[in-house]
Amino acid sequence: MLRAMAIFALASIFGLATNAFSDKPVPLLAADGPGAPPERAPRISIDSLKTELASRKAILLIDVRREETFKTAHPAGAKNAPAEEFLDEYSRQNFSTLFRAAEQVVLLCDGEQCPSADRVAKMLRTFKHDNVRVLQDGWNAYEKSGLPIEKGGP
Amino acid sequence: MSDGARSFSPSDLPAAPWVAVVRVLLGGVLMYAGFTKLKNGFAFAEIIANYALLPAAANQTLAVVLPWWELCAGALLVFGVWTRAASLVALLLFGTFAAAVISALVRGLDIECGCFSDAGSRVGLKTLAIDLAGLIAAILVLRARPAEPRA
Numbered sequence: 001m002l003r004a005m006a007i008f009a010l011a012s013i014f015g016l017a018t019n020a021f022s023d024k025p026v027p028l029l030a031a032d033g034p035g036a037p038p039e040r041a042p043r044i045s046i047d048s049l050k051t052e053l054a055s056r057k058a059i060l061l062i063d064v065r066r067e068e069t070f071k072t073a074h075p076a077g078a079k080n081a082p083a084e085e086f087l088d089e090y091s092r093q094n095f096s097t098l099f100r101a102a103e104q105v106v107l108l109c110d111g112e113q114c115p116s117a118d119r120v121a122k123m124l125r126t127f128k129h130d131n132v133r134v135l136q137d138g139w140n141a142y143e144k145s146g147l148p149i150e151k152g153g154p
Numbered sequence: 155m156s157d158g159a160r161s162f163s164p165s166d167l168p169a170a171p172w173v174a175v176v177r178v179l180l181g182g183v184l185m186y187a188g189f190t191k192l193k194n195g196f197a198f199a200e201i202i203a204n205y206a207l208l209p210a211a212a213n214q215t216l217a218v219v220l221p222w223w224e225l226c227a228g229a230l231l232v233f234g235v236w237t238r239a240a241s242l243v244a245l246l247l248f249g250t251f252a253a254a255v256i257s258a259l260v261r262g263l264d265i266e267c268g269c270f271s272d273a274g275s276r277v278g279l280k281t282l283a284i285d286l287a288g289l290i291a292a293i294l295v296l297r298a299r300p301a302e303p304r305a
Contacts, residue, residue: 003239004246007226015222019195026195028214034199035213037206066276084266110276111264115204138264 041121044106044133046141052104053147060102062095064109064117065139067153074139075108076148083109083116086123099129109138173298174234180244180291181231188224190270191217201268205254206261223247231295241295248288255282 019025027033044052052059061078063070070080079098081089090096099105105124107117117134124132135141143149191198199217202208208216223243230240251269258265258277267281275281 001239001242003236004242007230007236007239007243008223011222011226012219014226015219018192018222019218022195024196026199026214026218028218029211030214031210033210033214034196035203035208035217036210037203109264111262114264115206116265119200 038115038118039122041107041118042133043136044104045136046145049106049135050145050147058101058103060098060105062105062107062120063139064107064114064120069110071151071153073143073149073151075142076150078108078150081120083120086120090127096127099124099131103131105129105132106135107132108135108142111138111140114138170298173295176291177231177234177237177241177295180288180295181228181233181240183288184224184228184244184247185232186228187270188221188228191221191224191268198268201266204263204265205258206263207254207257238296241292245289245292245296248285248292252282252285252289255285 016028019028026035030036049059061075063074063078063080064083064086065074065080066082066084067080070078070082074080079093081093081095107114107120109117114134117138121132121134195217198221199214202213202216203210224247227240227243227247230236231244255267255277259279259282263277265277267275267277269275269281269284
């Protein structure tokens with residue numbers, strides 16, 4: 001038991017020391033550091049999405065799930081930009097222009113709650129894209145909605 | 155081994171060869187898991203934050219120390235030093251991971267697991283299975299080794 005505590009203590013000292021001397025130390029106590037829980041972005045329900053699509057509003061659907069998952073099935077016309085690589089995809093797919101042309105950008109992920117999409121939405125707000133919402137219940141809701149689905153790559 | 159004074163129990167049996175295999179595998183997995191998280195503390199802090207279980211400062215501190223807990227416990231298990239203590243650390247780690255994964259699944263969170271930071275796999279039943287396998291391996295190693303003299 002003592003030795004287990006010693007392992008935790010020594011390893012923690014290693015970790016804190018490595019962090020203190022690293023080029024880019026993690027701010028341990030910062031309330032708005034990388035460990036801050038993601039802010040919840042505005043949601044759009046699947047019913048509202050259906051109505052807006054039917055009214056031919058210019059909606060851009062961005063699927064932030066992983067590429068393999070996207071390829072299995074995704075909303076017709078959606079673009080894929082996995083949350084983990086979002087910034088790279090943002091420049092590669094020229095989202096800046098696309099987002100400004102769209103009236104509404106809707107992010108789609110897998111689950112009921114979706115911190116990854118919340119983070120993406122927060123990042124987009126810093127780029128002054130304020131027309132971004134996250135689809136409530138994500139793919140689960142879309143799949144059951146009867147809206148068109150595509151398979152394969154982007 | 156001069157523990158004749160103590161009463162005999164199954165946990166006093168000498169470690170069977172397969173336990174050594176389990177121990178080295180468990181240690182190797184922990185070392186790999188710790189190593190993949192060392193590269194990017196920022197990303198790992200975000201991954202922990204996505205579980206929405208702890209405040210920011212705790213997530214950030216955990217992102218800095220947790221990879222080293224895994225690395226140290228893993229190395230000790232691989233080399234067979236302080237085996238009981240290291241397997242106890244492994245047990246606590248995998249137990250906590252399993253609990254965090256279950257809580258994420260119950261809340262329907264769609265998040266990256268953070269198990270092996272590189273892989274980018276998402277939290278799901280597979281993640282839970284890995285954590286439970288680690289937990290069982292840690293219990294096996296902990297129970298199979300003869301008790302060490304008190305520190």
